[in-house]
Amino acid sequence: MKANARRIKERIYKYIFSALAFASLLFLVGITITLFVEGTPLFKEVGFFKFLGGTLWYPTHSEPEYGILPLIMGSIWVTAGAVAICVPLGVGSALFINELASRRTRAFLKPFIELLAGIPSIVYGFFGIVIVAPLIQDLLNLPVGLTAFTGSLILGIMATPTVCSISEDALNFVPKEFREASFAVGANRWQTLTRVVIPAAASGISASIILGMSRAVGETMTVLMVTGGAAVMPKTFFQPVRPMTATIAAEMGETVMGSTHYHSLFAIGLILFLITLVFNIVAELISRRFRLKLGLGR
Amino acid sequence: MKNKLFLKVMAAVTGIALLSGGYAFAAKNITIKGSTTLLPIAQACAEAFMNQHLDVDISVQGGGSGVGIASIIDDTADIGDASRPAKDKEIAKGKENGVDVYENVVALDGIAVIIHPGNPVTGLTNDQIKDIYTGKISNWKEVGGNDAKIVVVSRDSSSGTFETFNKLALDDEKVRPDALLQASNQAVAMTISRTKGAIGYIGMGYLSDAVKGVEVNGISPTKENVIDGSYILARKLFMYTNGKPKGATADFILFVLSDDGQKIVEKEGFVPIK
Numbered sequence: 001m002k003a004n005a006r007r008i009k010e011r012i013y014k015y016i017f018s019a020l021a022f023a024s025l026l027f028l029v030g031i032t033i034t035l036f037v038e039g040t041p042l043f044k045e046v047g048f049f050k051f052l053g054g055t056l057w058y059p060t061h062s063e064p065e066y067g068i069l070p071l072i073m074g075s076i077w078v079t080a081g082a083v084a085i086c087v088p089l090g091v092g093s094a095l096f097i098n099e100l101a102s103r104r105t106r107a108f109l110k111p112f113i114e115l116l117a118g119i120p121s122i123v124y125g126f127f128g129i130v131i132v133a134p135l136i137q138d139l140l141n142l143p144v145g146l147t148a149f150t151g152s153l154i155l156g157i158m159a160t161p162t163v164c165s166i167s168e169d170a171l172n173f174v175p176k177e178f179r180e181a182s183f184a185v186g187a188n189r190w191q192t193l194t195r196v197v198i199p200a201a202a203s204g205i206s207a208s209i210i211l212g213m214s215r216a217v218g219e220t221m222t223v224l225m226v227t228g229g230a231a232v233m234p235k236t237f238f239q240p241v242r243p244m245t246a247t248i249a250a251e252m253g254e255t256v257m258g259s260t261h262y263h264s265l266f267a268i269g270l271i272l273f274l275i276t277l278v279f280n281i282v283a284e285l286i287s288r289r290f291r292l293k294l295g296l297g298r
Numbered sequence: 299m300k301n302k303l304f305l306k307v308m309a310a311v312t313g314i315a316l317l318s319g320g321y322a323f324a325a326k327n328i329t330i331k332g333s334t335t336l337l338p339i340a341q342a343c344a345e346a347f348m349n350q351h352l353d354v355d356i357s358v359q360g361g362g363s364g365v366g367i368a369s370i371i372d373d374t375a376d377i378g379d380a381s382r383p384a385k386d387k388e389i390a391k392g393k394e395n396g397v398d399v400y401e402n403v404v405a406l407d408g409i410a411v412i413i414h415p416g417n418p419v420t421g422l423t424n425d426q427i428k429d430i431y432t433g434k435i436s437n438w439k440e441v442g443g444n445d446a447k448i449v450v451v452s453r454d455s456s457s458g459t460f461e462t463f464n465k466l467a468l469d470d471e472k473v474r475p476d477a478l479l480q481a482s483n484q485a486v487a488m489t490i491s492r493t494k495g496a497i498g499y500i501g502m503g504y505l506s507d508a509v510k511g512v513e514v515n516g517i518s519p520t521k522e523n524v525i526d527g528s529y530i531l532a533r534k535l536f537m538y539t540n541g542k543p544k545g546a547t548a549d550f551i552l553f554v555l556s557d558d559g560q561k562i563v564e565k566e567g568f569v570p571i572k
Contacts, residue, residue, distance in 0.1 A: 058472055060455040070475070129485075134492050144449045144493050146478060229454075229479030240478050250454035250481040253362035256387060261456065 035273055038266035042066070045260050051267065057231040057242075059251065059261040066264050070231045072271070074148070074241035075217055077234045078227060081152025082159055082216040087209055089156065090163025094205075097164075098171040099193060110168065117161035125225030128154045133226060142238055146228035149237040154222055159212035166211060170204020171197060207287040214279040218272065220245035244268050326546040328356045332366015332379030333458055334482060335501050336535055338566040339405060339554070340379055346562060347553050354546050363458040370538045371397055376547045378538040381407065381458030381501075398541040404554045406569040408502040409463055409531040410511040410519040412487065414494045419443040421513030424530065427467050430497060433474035438495065450477040451489050451498035459483065462533045463499050499531075503567025524569045535568065 042051060046066045054067015093113060097106050128150055136153075137145030174197050182192040198205070228240025229250070248265050255262045330340050337360050344356040361369075366378035371392045384392075384399050392399040411427055413419060419442055422430075429435040430448055439445045452473050453460035464470060478496075480486045483504040490498045491508035498509075502519055505511050511519045514531055523529035543551045553559050560570035 056475060058455070060461070061472055062470055129488065129492075137493070143447045143495050144478065144489075146489065224481060225485070229481075230476045231479070232476040240476070242479060246479075250479060251456045253365060253456070255364055255456045256385065257364075257368055258391075259387075 032273070035266060035270045038263060039270040040267070042260065042263040042267040045263065051264070052271075055233055057247070059255075059264055064260065066260070068244065068247075068264075068268055068271070070233050071242055071244045071247050071268065073234055074227070074231075075243040075245070075272075075275075077148045077237065077241055078151040078155060078223060078243050079213055079217045081149060081237060082155035083209065083213055085152060085156025086159040086163050086212050086216070090160045090208065090212065091167050091205060093160070093164045094167035094171060095193070097168050099189075099197075110165070113164050114161050116157070117165075119158075121158065121219060121221040122225075124154050124158055125222040128222065128226035140238060144228060144240060146226055146240050147238045148227060148234055148241040151223050151227035151241070151243070152237070154226055155216040155219055158219065158222065159215045162215050163208045163212040166208030167201070167205045170201040170208065173204065174200045203286045203289050207283040210279050210283040210286070214276045214283075217243075217279070218245060218276055220249045224249050244272050248272075326354045328354060328377065328546055328550055329369075329375040330356065330358045330377040330379060330537075331361055331369040331375040332359075332377075332538075333363040333381040333535070334360045335363075335381040335407060335458060335503075336366075336379035336405075336537070338503065339535070339563055339568060340377075340537075342562045342566055343550070343554050343559055346558065347550055350553075351546075351549070354550075356550065362456070364456065367399065367538055370399055370540055371395055373397060373540065376539065377543075377550070380536045380538060381533065382461050383534075383536065384538060400539045400541050400543070402537045402539060402543065402551050402555075403534045403571060404537050404551070405535040405560075405563045406524055406571055407533050407535050408519050408521075408524040408529055408569060409459065409466065409499050409533065410502045410505050411467075411497065411499050411514060411531070412490050412505070412509040412511050413497050414490060415508070415510045416494055417443060417510065419512065420510075421516060423515055424467060427514065428469065428471065431468055431473050431477070432471050433476075446495045449493055449496040450474060451486055451493075451496050452477040452479055453486065453499075454479055454481050457481075459499070459501060463531070466531050466533070467499075501567075502569070505567065521564070521569045525572075532569070 051066055051068060052072070053069055054065060055069050056065035056067045057070060058065040093109070097109055101109060129146070132153060133145030133150050135145070136142065136147065136150055178196050178200055179192055182196045187195070223243045224246040227243060227246065229242045229246055230240035231242045231247070234241045248268055251261070252265050255265065330344065337358065340358045344358050348354060348356055363380035363382050366380045367384050367388050369375035370378040371388060372395070383401065389399050411422065417438070419438065422441060426435065426441050430441070431450060431452070435441060436448050437445065438448055450473070453463070464473070478489065480489055483500040486498040486500050487504055487506065487509050490496045502524070505519070514529065517523050517529045519529055519531070524532045537551060537554065539547060539551070555571070560572070563570050
């Protein structure tokens with residue numbers, strides 16, 4: 001009797017938790033459907049290639065232009081810059097924490113780096129607009145401090161905890177025997193690190209970089225505040241640009257529902273969604289390979 | 299025993315009702331949504347109105363002019379704030395939903411063209427402003443200033459402020475594509491105050507000592523000049539309702555239009571309608 005009651009209880013729990021697990025899948029499907037339903041009408045109204053390849057963005061003008069190439073380029077430049085900053089910072093600090101730091105330094109450093117991830121992005125944006133932008137403007141003698149570089153710098157710092165934390169986990173997963181074997185055949189610490197540990201953790205590190213990239217490309221509030229928002233094709237890192245996310249955030253609030261402009265913002269969201277989806281799939285594939293390589297199975 | 303418990307419960311209920319005073323009886327709710335330009339007016343008026351009418355509860359939300367008018371069309375708010383008139387498309391959409399998008403003018407707003415306080419330029423003509431924003435003029439020395447690049451700051455193209463400025467100052471011509479975009483009046487003012495060569499535009503309510511408002515066609519951006527119509531970059535601010543306002547909503551709009559309400563409008567940096 002008692003055993004039976006327990007079995008029923010367990011079954012109920014199982015159903016509750018599987019329902020919860022599938023709920024997030026439901027949300028994903030819902031969001032994807034909304035993006036497609038609201039975004040695809042644009043391709044009929046404007047044309048797919050004119051949308052992706054056009055270089056002018058005047059969605060509310062009486063002769064509207066819906067070219068998002070400058071916005072895509074804005075996102076790419078800012079993200080590329082952010083990667084150039086967060087990879088050395090994140091992977092470097094992961095190596096330090098894993099290889100060089102004493103147990104006490106490590107216990108102190110890792111939580112603090114991860115704390116960076118907990119700062120709200122609007123705070124980063126405010127920091128960027130009040131402190132970093134004027135500094136860059138004065139140091140480099142630019143007409144304005146709100147540039148692609150400013151955005152990259154701040155996004156780079158924001159993505160660092162992601163890169164550092166996952167890279168450090170990957171380094172940590174490298175079995176102790178690998179190092180011991182390497183030392184046993186006479187390799188020094190540097191050789192062990194560069195020829196054994198890093199290659200063994202390489203796919204984990206790559207996955208961390210890609211996740212950092214998708215963090216950077218999807219970030220909205222910060223880039224809206226610090227990149228200046230000029231919808232032009234970027235020529236240098238030191239000019240204002242307008243990433244895709246900033247465009248949606250700035251324009252969605254006041255657009256007329258159901259208009260071409262409204263659909264175009266959803267279409268930008270759709271493109272962005274596809275980009276981050278590809279990033280995440282690649283990261284998943286790489287880290288799966290990594291687990292297999294170390295003989296940890298799936 | 300049972301009786302005592304009943305008495306205790308009654309006492310507690312009465313106590314809570316007494317403590318919460320008039321709020322326990324707040325029966326009428328007014329929801330206001332829309333333009334961030336009107337947000338300070340709507341908020342301050344709502345507070346003053348609620349102090350006088352304890353039975354009314356008003357909630358004020360931002361979102362933008364488009365959201366304000368859409369909330370009237372969808373009947374998700376009693377008052378939709380907008381810093382631009384409703385478009386024909388929006389009025390037609392309201393009709394489809396059986397909604398009469400009704401216009402109430404509650405205040406005036408001048409758009410101030412602002413520059414860095416350190417910039418020696420004090421005035422611009424409307425044509426010069428237009429040439430700067432469309433890209434024909436790109437150095438301050440062409441309009442009597444220093445030899446420095448002009449950093450053009452604009453608003454997101456779906457904001458009411460942008461729309462009004464684009465119509466009033468630029469005759470609907472396209473803003474140069476490399477103009478910076480900021481998503482709020484405060485963000486524009488902040489960018490201008492930190493960038494020596496910058497020019498931007500904001501609602502007059504957001505003018506402060508951190509930026510310099512320039513004369514347009516020789517007329518400075520002041521309340522008097524907006525009321526008498528000599529300052530050309532000015533616009534009306536609207537509170538839209540579904541049909542002629544009724545009940546508590548009508549009382550609130552009458553309050554905004556009253557002397558007390560218009561004093562609040564002025565205190566928030568806007569221009570009263572009379």
